[in-house]
Amino acid sequence: MIAVELRKTFRRRRTWGTIAALNALPLLVAILLRITALAPRPGEGPAFLSAVLGNGQLFPLAALGIVLPLFLPIAVAVVAGDSVAGEAQAGTLRYLLARPAGRTRLLVAKLVAVVAFVAVTVVVVAIVGFVVGRLLFATPPAGVPATISVSGTPLTAEQIAVRTVLAIGYVAVSMLGVAAFALLFSTLTDSPLVAALGALAVLVASTLLLGLDAASPIAPYLPTRYWLAFVDLFRDPILWRNVGRGLALQGVYVGVLLAAAWANFSTKDITS
Amino acid sequence: MTPVISTRGLAKRFGRLRAVDGIDLAVRAGDVYGFLGANGSGKTTTVRMLLGLVLPTEGEIDLLGARMPRAGRRVLPRVGALVEGPAHYGHLSGRENLRLLDAAGPGGPRRTRRRRIDEVLEQVGLAGIGRRPVRAYSLGMRQRLGLAGALLRRPELLILDEPTNGLDPQGIAEVRDLLLDLHRGGTTVFLSSHLLAEVEQLCTRVGVLDRGRLVLQDELAVLTAPTGATVVHTPAPERVRAALDGRVAAVDGQRVLVRGGNPAEINALLVGAGVPVTGLAADRPSLEQVVLAAARGTADRVEAGRR
Numbered sequence: 001m002i003a004v005e006l007r008k009t010f011r012r013r014r015t016w017g018t019i020a021a022l023n024a025l026p027l028l029v030a031i032l033l034r035i036t037a038l039a040p041r042p043g044e045g046p047a048f049l050s051a052v053l054g055n056g057q058l059f060p061l062a063a064l065g066i067v068l069p070l071f072l073p074i075a076v077a078v079v080a081g082d083s084v085a086g087e088a089q090a091g092t093l094r095y096l097l098a099r100p101a102g103r104t105r106l107l108v109a110k111l112v113a114v115v116a117f118v119a120v121t122v123v124v125v126a127i128v129g130f131v132v133g134r135l136l137f138a139t140p141p142a143g144v145p146a147t148i149s150v151s152g153t154p155l156t157a158e159q160i161a162v163r164t165v166l167a168i169g170y171v172a173v174s175m176l177g178v179a180a181f182a183l184l185f186s187t188l189t190d191s192p193l194v195a196a197l198g199a200l201a202v203l204v205a206s207t208l209l210l211g212l213d214a215a216s217p218i219a220p221y222l223p224t225r226y227w228l229a230f231v232d233l234f235r236d237p238i239l240w241r242n243v244g245r246g247l248a249l250q251g252v253y254v255g256v257l258l259a260a261a262w263a264n265f266s267t268k269d270i271t272s
Numbered sequence: 273m274t275p276v277i278s279t280r281g282l283a284k285r286f287g288r289l290r291a292v293d294g295i296d297l298a299v300r301a302g303d304v305y306g307f308l309g310a311n312g313s314g315k316t317t318t319v320r321m322l323l324g325l326v327l328p329t330e331g332e333i334d335l336l337g338a339r340m341p342r343a344g345r346r347v348l349p350r351v352g353a354l355v356e357g358p359a360h361y362g363h364l365s366g367r368e369n370l371r372l373l374d375a376a377g378p379g380g381p382r383r384t385r386r387r388r389i390d391e392v393l394e395q396v397g398l399a400g401i402g403r404r405p406v407r408a409y410s411l412g413m414r415q416r417l418g419l420a421g422a423l424l425r426r427p428e429l430l431i432l433d434e435p436t437n438g439l440d441p442q443g444i445a446e447v448r449d450l451l452l453d454l455h456r457g458g459t460t461v462f463l464s465s466h467l468l469a470e471v472e473q474l475c476t477r478v479g480v481l482d483r484g485r486l487v488l489q490d491e492l493a494v495l496t497a498p499t500g501a502t503v504v505h506t507p508a509p510e511r512v513r514a515a516l517d518g519r520v521a522a523v524d525g526q527r528v529l530v531r532g533g534n535p536a537e538i539n540a541l542l543v544g545a546g547v548p549v550t551g552l553a554a555d556r557p558s559l560e561q562v563v564l565a566a567a568r569g570t571a572d573r574v575e576a577g578r579r
Contacts (some may be wrong), residue, residue: 004375012363095421098323098355099377100348202523270325 001104004112009079010120018075019121023128026063034136047231049089052137054172059133060126061234064171067125068227073203074196076175077119080182081195081256083110084265088272089191103266111183111258118175149236163238165256166228168241177223178203180257187265190272220245223253274301276335276429276460277322282331284317291317292486294331297478299462299489304455306471306492307464308563309481315464316356318481319433322462323353336429337499349379352427354435358418362407366398366417369406373421380425392420396444411438419447423454433464448474472559482567495562498554500533504542505551515545529555 009015029046033053042050047065048058064072074169084107087093096106100199149155155163182199189195206222208216219225232239278313292314299305309315320326322333324341333340334366338347358371370389374380380388396416407546415438417519422430430451436444451474455461463470471478478495480488488495505526506512512528513520516538523528530538534550542549 001376006371008361008372067359091357094320094323094325095354095359095373096351096376097325098351098353098548099350099373100344101376102345130432268325269327270320 001101001109002112005109006116006191009113009117015079015117018078019124022067022071022075022125023063023123023164025068026059026125026129027132028057029062030136031032038059048234052133054138056133056135056137056139057157059137060129060164061167063125063129063132063232064122064230065228067205068171068174072121072125072171072175073178075121075201076114076118076178077182077199078192078198080114080179081197081199082192083085083098083114083183083184084186085189086186086271087190090193091272093272094270098271104262107183107262107265111179112143114179114183115176118172118179120247122168122172122175126164150231150234151236153236155234155236164200167233170233170246173247173250174227177253177257180254180261181223184257185259186266187261187268221249223249226248274337275335276303276336277300277305277442278334279322279341280332282318282321282333283329283554284314284321284326285329292321292328294490295359295481295486296483297461297479297486298489301460302455302458302474304451304461305463306478307462307481308468308471308478308567309393309464310567313481313567314484315440315466315481316433319353319355319431319464320376320461322431323351323355331353334371344388344488345378347492349377349425350427351431352422352425353431353433354412355424355433357432357434357437359412360406360414360526363405365403366393366406366409366413366420367403368514369417370421370424374424388424388426389420392423395423395450396420397529412443415439419450427462428457430462431462434466435463436465436467436573438450444470446489466561469558469564471572474477478559480563486560488566492559496556496559498556500531501555502532502535502538502554503553503566504528504538504549506542506547506549511545511547512542515542526550 029049033049038052039050039053043049044250048062051063052059052062053067075220084093088094097103120138178199182195185195185198186192201225209222210219210225226242229242231245232242275298277295279295281294281296282292283290283294295318306521307315307318317326321328321396322335322340324344327341335347336350336491337342360366361372364372367389370392371385374385374389375382380422392401398416400422405542409417410522415435419435420500422432436447439447448470449556451461451463455544463471463475471486475492478488478490478492479486480572504512507526508526509523509526509528512530513523515528519531520528521531535554539549539552
């Protein structure tokens with residue numbers, strides 16, 4: 001069943017189209033930076049972008065920072081929102097369940113496919129970022145720890161590499177929260193569009209509330225609160241506090257939302 | 273005969289609407305069961321409950337001797353289904369669709385998959401279909417592909433909802449022959465339809481659903497048994513009345529209904545009296561007459577004051 005769902009996801013042209021589109025924006029940003037050499041000042045614009053002109057090694061992170069606020073969540077919400085509701089809308093859900101695929105199994109397989117999509121997407125963005133960084137920007141000579149951490153101390157290339165992998169993992173986990181919202185909505189409606197937009201509405205609301213002082217009591221529990229905490233992985237030493245909180249928060253969201261999705265889907269009348 | 277489908281007091285309520293209202297279906301092994309009813313009478317909801325898609329509000333379902341929906345994982349691989357029209361992944365080929373469907377559940381061994389797919393595509397007349405995506409199929413081809421999906425695991429029971437929808441007359445005849453062929457091979461067929469003619473040509477047993485209730489369930493041969501009267505067609509109906517003293521029950525133009533179930537005897541009497549006879553047959557009710565007498569309502573019609 002899991003193999004079937006993976007095959008369905010990755011044999012779709014739409015999946016790869018989405019991933020390609022996701023990479024277009026960082027690429028465009030890289031080309032513009034290269035041509036104009038006008039990097040944003042440190043502390044402005046997407047994370048790490050100010051430093052990439054001097055060190056192309058940071059571009060994978062800059063690329064993730066560029067797509068994280070909007071592009072990546074949209075892509076994840078669309079794919080996860082389509083997972084059950086898309087089958088319902090096409091009418092294939094009834095044939096899968098009469099086959100019988102088993103409702104819990106189907107939901108688990110859909111979840112695995114979505115997780116795989118998130119992982120592949122994040123990794124592809126990072127790899128494309130790496131290649132683009134190598135091609136377009138300067139690389140500091142080997143042995144010289146030219147990269148400066150966010151805290152101001154130098155980091156070796158190995159340290160950067162390890163922390164980049166950690167950051168990729170953290171971003172992927174953050175996206176699982178989005179996926180869980182979209183998957184829950186996907187079991188509630190027969191329209192993939194409604195499911196994806198529902199998940200995005202949650203994120204927009206969360207982002208809006210984060211900017212509001214009056215919402216500060218609930219801020220630590222908002223799903224997007226710790227999204228940018230991957231920057232903390234590049235402090236020296238690593239500042240684990242927000243990363244840990246972010247992971248725990250996403251874990252709770254994913255657990256609760258998936259439980260709700262399962263409870264709803266396993267007792268639902270399939271009338272599509 | 274062992275029951276293949278049996279339900280007791282099966283009911284489904286959607287809010288205040290009683291879509292299915294306590295029905296006792298009995299389909300036996302070897303039946304071709306015609307499940308008739310007007311649009312909105314609850315046929316599709318019943319079919320969905322049989323397949324575990326819709327969960328009953330009340331009542332029990334036994335499918336192939338096991339309780340549904342609990343035994344679904346064990347029983348459903350032995351059932352082929354076509355529910356409310358076919359549905360496929362439009363961007364994939366027909367063959368890939370069948371492959372994914374077969375791999376999505378238990379009871380479809382991978383070893384035999386390719387061969388089984390070839391066989392069912394041959395059976396439904398799509399053998400030369402190639403790699404075209406399903407998106408480019410005609411409605412009739414999709415219907416055939418849906419049927420192929422239902423046949424993929426050589427099911428003991430076929431549950432088909434309007435299987436000839438979208439097919440042209442030739443396609444309908446082909447599907448009918450296919451179903452009869454499968455039936456001869458031992459497959460039990462449960463055919464939900466509102467096409468009386470289709471059911472009359474195929475089925476051995478009939479159940480009629482009317483606004484959620486099963487108003488009729490019997491052998492087709494019993495339902496359309498001779499009434500004990502004979503229909504005589506003649507250009508001279510008044511002479512029939514004279515020849516068969518007092519046995520004429522009704523006259524309708526050139527059609528005369530005569531009491532007595534032996535056409536040969538009546539023919540002899542009429543010919544003896546010199547009455548011209550153009551047609552003669554034992555009187556049988558048509559399935560349409562039986563169904564219309566049993567079921568009165570159609571949910572399409574919404575009368576005033578019945579909201």
